[in-house]
Amino acid sequence: MRLDLTEKHFAERKVLGALVLQVERGQRIAVLGPSGIGKSTLLRIIAGLDREFSGRLSGEDRLAVVFQEPTLLPWRRALENITIPTGCDPALARQLMGEVGLAGREGQFPRQMSLGQQRRLALARAFAARPDILLMDEPFASLDAETAARMIDLTAALLDRSGAGLILVTHDAGEPARLGASAVTLSGQPARLQQAPPSPGV
Known part of the structure:
Protein backbone atom coordinates (compact mmCIF):
# COMPACT_ATOMS: atom_id res chain seq x y z
CA MET A 1 0.00 0.00 0.00
CA LEU A 63 -7.26 -4.02 4.07
CA ALA A 64 -9.39 -4.34 7.20
CA VAL A 65 -10.31 -1.50 9.55
CA VAL A 66 -10.85 -1.42 13.31
CA PHE A 67 -12.46 1.86 14.35
CA GLN A 68 -12.51 3.48 17.78
CA GLU A 69 -16.17 2.48 18.05
CA PRO A 70 -16.85 -1.23 17.42
CA THR A 71 -19.37 -0.48 14.59
CA LEU A 72 -21.18 -3.79 15.08
CA LEU A 73 -24.57 -4.82 13.70
CA PRO A 74 -26.80 -4.50 16.80
CA TRP A 75 -29.57 -6.68 15.36
CA ARG A 76 -27.21 -9.59 14.61
CA ARG A 77 -25.62 -12.08 17.01
CA ALA A 78 -21.89 -12.04 17.65
CA LEU A 79 -21.02 -14.84 15.23
CA GLU A 80 -23.04 -13.20 12.47
CA ASN A 81 -21.20 -9.93 13.10
CA ILE A 82 -18.14 -11.74 11.79
CA THR A 83 -19.55 -13.97 9.05
CA ILE A 84 -21.88 -11.46 7.37
CA PRO A 85 -19.43 -8.57 6.77
CA THR A 86 -16.47 -10.79 5.85
CA GLY A 87 -18.15 -13.80 4.22
CA CYS A 88 -15.89 -16.08 6.24
CA ASP A 89 -16.78 -19.63 7.22
CA PRO A 90 -18.57 -19.97 10.60
CA ALA A 91 -15.84 -22.34 11.76
CA LEU A 92 -13.19 -19.64 11.24
CA ALA A 93 -15.40 -17.10 12.99
CA ARG A 94 -15.74 -19.42 16.01
CA GLN A 95 -11.99 -20.01 16.03
CA LEU A 96 -11.27 -16.28 16.04
CA MET A 97 -13.84 -15.65 18.76
CA GLY A 98 -12.02 -18.22 20.84
CA GLU A 99 -8.68 -16.56 20.15
CA VAL A 100 -9.96 -13.18 21.37
CA GLY A 101 -11.52 -14.70 24.49
CA LEU A 102 -15.16 -14.76 23.38
CA ALA A 103 -15.74 -18.51 23.17
CA GLY A 104 -19.30 -19.34 24.21
CA ARG A 105 -20.63 -15.87 23.34
CA GLU A 106 -21.40 -16.62 19.70
CA GLY A 107 -25.15 -16.25 20.24
CA GLN A 108 -25.05 -12.97 22.15
CA PHE A 109 -26.12 -9.64 20.71
CA PRO A 110 -23.69 -6.67 20.97
CA ARG A 111 -25.88 -5.02 23.65
CA GLN A 112 -25.29 -8.03 25.87
CA MET A 113 -21.51 -7.50 25.75
CA SER A 114 -19.24 -5.02 27.52
CA LEU A 115 -17.35 -2.39 25.52
CA GLY A 116 -14.17 -4.42 25.88
CA GLN A 117 -15.92 -7.53 24.55
CA GLN A 118 -17.36 -5.56 21.65
CA ARG A 119 -13.88 -4.30 20.79
CA ARG A 120 -12.57 -7.88 20.82
CA LEU A 121 -15.41 -8.93 18.53
CA ALA A 122 -14.52 -6.11 16.12
CA LEU A 123 -10.90 -7.28 16.21
CA ALA A 124 -11.93 -10.85 15.41
CA ARG A 125 -14.06 -9.55 12.53
CA ALA A 126 -11.08 -7.66 11.11
CA PHE A 127 -8.81 -10.71 11.13
CA ALA A 128 -11.60 -12.84 9.64
CA ALA A 129 -11.18 -10.73 6.49
CA ARG A 130 -7.59 -12.08 6.27
Whole structure:
Protein backbone atom coordinates (compact mmCIF):
# COMPACT_ATOMS: atom_id res chain seq x y z
CA MET A 1 0.00 0.00 0.00
CA ARG A 2 1.36 3.42 -0.93
CA LEU A 3 -0.21 6.83 -0.49
CA ASP A 4 1.30 9.79 -2.34
CA LEU A 5 -0.79 12.64 -0.95
CA THR A 6 -0.59 16.13 -2.39
CA GLU A 7 -3.19 17.72 -0.13
CA LYS A 8 -6.53 17.22 1.60
CA HIS A 9 -9.04 20.04 2.11
CA PHE A 10 -12.22 20.41 4.13
CA ALA A 11 -13.93 23.35 2.42
CA GLU A 12 -11.30 26.11 2.39
CA ARG A 13 -9.15 24.59 5.14
CA LYS A 14 -6.15 22.49 4.11
CA VAL A 15 -5.95 19.70 6.70
CA LEU A 16 -3.17 17.53 5.26
CA GLY A 17 -0.19 18.61 3.22
CA ALA A 18 2.13 16.64 0.96
CA LEU A 19 3.22 13.30 2.40
CA VAL A 20 4.15 9.77 1.39
CA LEU A 21 3.23 6.68 3.42
CA GLN A 22 4.10 3.17 2.28
CA VAL A 23 3.43 0.00 4.25
CA GLU A 24 3.93 -3.62 3.22
CA ARG A 25 2.61 -6.86 4.65
CA GLY A 26 4.37 -7.57 7.94
CA GLN A 27 5.43 -3.96 8.46
CA ARG A 28 3.97 -1.97 11.36
CA ILE A 29 3.60 1.81 11.45
CA ALA A 30 2.01 3.99 14.14
CA VAL A 31 0.88 7.54 13.32
CA LEU A 32 1.00 9.76 16.40
CA GLY A 33 -0.37 13.26 16.86
CA PRO A 34 -2.80 15.37 18.90
CA SER A 35 -6.56 15.23 18.50
CA GLY A 36 -7.83 17.11 15.46
CA ILE A 37 -4.52 17.05 13.56
CA GLY A 38 -5.90 14.79 10.79
CA LYS A 39 -4.88 11.26 11.85
CA SER A 40 -8.32 9.74 11.31
CA THR A 41 -8.70 11.62 8.02
CA LEU A 42 -5.41 10.11 6.84
CA LEU A 43 -6.57 6.61 7.81
CA ARG A 44 -9.91 7.07 6.03
CA ILE A 45 -8.05 8.03 2.86
CA ILE A 46 -5.86 4.92 3.12
CA ALA A 47 -8.94 2.76 3.74
CA GLY A 48 -10.61 4.15 0.61
CA LEU A 49 -13.43 5.70 2.63
CA ASP A 50 -12.49 9.26 1.66
CA ARG A 51 -11.75 9.80 -2.02
CA GLU A 52 -11.90 13.59 -1.98
CA PHE A 53 -8.17 14.29 -1.93
CA SER A 54 -5.38 15.26 -4.28
CA GLY A 55 -2.83 12.53 -4.82
CA ARG A 56 -2.64 8.81 -5.53
CA LEU A 57 -3.42 5.71 -3.49
CA SER A 58 -1.96 2.52 -4.94
CA GLY A 59 -1.55 -1.14 -4.07
CA GLU A 60 -3.51 -4.37 -4.21
CA ASP A 61 -3.30 -5.19 -0.51
CA ARG A 62 -6.38 -6.47 1.29
CA LEU A 63 -7.26 -4.02 4.07
CA ALA A 64 -9.39 -4.34 7.20
CA VAL A 65 -10.31 -1.50 9.55
CA VAL A 66 -10.85 -1.42 13.31
CA PHE A 67 -12.46 1.86 14.35
CA GLN A 68 -12.51 3.48 17.78
CA GLU A 69 -16.17 2.48 18.05
CA PRO A 70 -16.85 -1.23 17.42
CA THR A 71 -19.37 -0.48 14.59
CA LEU A 72 -21.18 -3.79 15.08
CA LEU A 73 -24.57 -4.82 13.70
CA PRO A 74 -26.80 -4.50 16.80
CA TRP A 75 -29.57 -6.68 15.36
CA ARG A 76 -27.21 -9.59 14.61
CA ARG A 77 -25.62 -12.08 17.01
CA ALA A 78 -21.89 -12.04 17.65
CA LEU A 79 -21.02 -14.84 15.23
CA GLU A 80 -23.04 -13.20 12.47
CA ASN A 81 -21.20 -9.93 13.10
CA ILE A 82 -18.14 -11.74 11.79
CA THR A 83 -19.55 -13.97 9.05
CA ILE A 84 -21.88 -11.46 7.37
CA PRO A 85 -19.43 -8.57 6.77
CA THR A 86 -16.47 -10.79 5.85
CA GLY A 87 -18.15 -13.80 4.22
CA CYS A 88 -15.89 -16.08 6.24
CA ASP A 89 -16.78 -19.63 7.22
CA PRO A 90 -18.57 -19.97 10.60
CA ALA A 91 -15.84 -22.34 11.76
CA LEU A 92 -13.19 -19.64 11.24
CA ALA A 93 -15.40 -17.10 12.99
CA ARG A 94 -15.74 -19.42 16.01
CA GLN A 95 -11.99 -20.01 16.03
CA LEU A 96 -11.27 -16.28 16.04
CA MET A 97 -13.84 -15.65 18.76
CA GLY A 98 -12.02 -18.22 20.84
CA GLU A 99 -8.68 -16.56 20.15
CA VAL A 100 -9.96 -13.18 21.37
CA GLY A 101 -11.52 -14.70 24.49
CA LEU A 102 -15.16 -14.76 23.38
CA ALA A 103 -15.74 -18.51 23.17
CA GLY A 104 -19.30 -19.34 24.21
CA ARG A 105 -20.63 -15.87 23.34
CA GLU A 106 -21.40 -16.62 19.70
CA GLY A 107 -25.15 -16.25 20.24
CA GLN A 108 -25.05 -12.97 22.15
CA PHE A 109 -26.12 -9.64 20.71
CA PRO A 110 -23.69 -6.67 20.97
CA ARG A 111 -25.88 -5.02 23.65
CA GLN A 112 -25.29 -8.03 25.87
CA MET A 113 -21.51 -7.50 25.75
CA SER A 114 -19.24 -5.02 27.52
CA LEU A 115 -17.35 -2.39 25.52
CA GLY A 116 -14.17 -4.42 25.88
CA GLN A 117 -15.92 -7.53 24.55
CA GLN A 118 -17.36 -5.56 21.65
CA ARG A 119 -13.88 -4.30 20.79
CA ARG A 120 -12.57 -7.88 20.82
CA LEU A 121 -15.41 -8.93 18.53
CA ALA A 122 -14.52 -6.11 16.12
CA LEU A 123 -10.90 -7.28 16.21
CA ALA A 124 -11.93 -10.85 15.41
CA ARG A 125 -14.06 -9.55 12.53
CA ALA A 126 -11.08 -7.66 11.11
CA PHE A 127 -8.81 -10.71 11.13
CA ALA A 128 -11.60 -12.84 9.64
CA ALA A 129 -11.18 -10.73 6.49
CA ARG A 130 -7.59 -12.08 6.27
CA PRO A 131 -6.06 -8.63 5.74
CA ASP A 132 -2.62 -7.95 4.36
CA ILE A 133 -2.67 -4.70 6.33
CA LEU A 134 -4.76 -3.91 9.40
CA LEU A 135 -5.84 -0.29 9.87
CA MET A 136 -6.66 0.77 13.45
CA ASP A 137 -8.11 4.14 14.44
CA GLU A 138 -7.44 4.73 18.18
CA PRO A 139 -8.87 1.27 18.99
CA PHE A 140 -7.78 1.30 22.64
CA ALA A 141 -9.17 4.73 23.55
CA SER A 142 -11.82 4.97 26.30
CA LEU A 143 -10.84 1.56 27.70
CA ASP A 144 -9.54 1.27 31.25
CA ALA A 145 -5.79 0.69 31.50
CA GLU A 146 -6.04 -3.04 32.23
CA THR A 147 -8.47 -3.73 29.38
CA ALA A 148 -6.43 -1.62 26.97
CA ALA A 149 -3.25 -3.53 27.90
CA ARG A 150 -4.98 -6.86 27.22
CA MET A 151 -6.27 -5.57 23.87
CA ILE A 152 -2.81 -4.39 22.84
CA ASP A 153 -1.24 -7.75 23.73
CA LEU A 154 -4.04 -9.59 21.91
CA THR A 155 -3.61 -7.44 18.80
CA ALA A 156 0.15 -8.04 18.80
CA ALA A 157 -0.36 -11.81 19.06
CA LEU A 158 -2.88 -11.85 16.18
CA LEU A 159 -0.56 -9.76 14.02
CA ASP A 160 2.33 -12.13 14.75
CA ARG A 161 0.19 -15.13 13.87
CA SER A 162 -1.31 -13.71 10.69
CA GLY A 163 1.71 -11.84 9.35
CA ALA A 164 -0.46 -8.81 8.57
CA GLY A 165 0.98 -5.33 8.47
CA LEU A 166 -0.37 -2.51 10.64
CA ILE A 167 -1.16 1.18 10.39
CA LEU A 168 -2.19 2.37 13.84
CA VAL A 169 -3.52 5.87 14.55
CA THR A 170 -3.04 6.85 18.19
CA HIS A 171 -2.26 9.72 20.54
CA ASP A 172 -0.59 7.35 23.04
CA ALA A 173 3.19 7.35 22.54
CA GLY A 174 3.52 4.08 24.48
CA GLU A 175 1.41 1.95 22.14
CA PRO A 176 3.79 1.71 19.12
CA ALA A 177 6.57 0.00 21.10
CA ARG A 178 4.16 -2.52 22.63
CA LEU A 179 2.95 -3.42 19.14
CA GLY A 180 6.42 -3.46 17.58
CA ALA A 181 5.53 -0.53 15.34
CA SER A 182 7.74 2.25 14.00
CA ALA A 183 6.32 5.63 14.98
CA VAL A 184 5.83 8.74 12.87
CA THR A 185 4.17 11.98 13.93
CA LEU A 186 1.55 14.00 12.09
CA SER A 187 2.16 17.68 12.85
CA GLY A 188 2.01 21.19 11.42
CA GLN A 189 -0.59 23.22 9.55
CA PRO A 190 -1.33 21.63 7.15
CA ALA A 191 -0.20 18.42 8.81
CA ARG A 192 2.69 16.40 7.43
CA LEU A 193 4.49 13.28 8.61
CA GLN A 194 7.64 13.62 10.71
CA GLN A 195 9.80 11.05 12.43
CA ALA A 196 8.51 10.57 15.98
CA PRO A 197 10.88 11.12 18.89
CA PRO A 198 11.78 7.94 20.79
CA SER A 199 9.55 6.98 23.70
CA PRO A 200 10.96 7.62 27.18
CA GLY A 201 13.26 4.81 28.23
CA VAL A 202 13.70 3.49 24.69
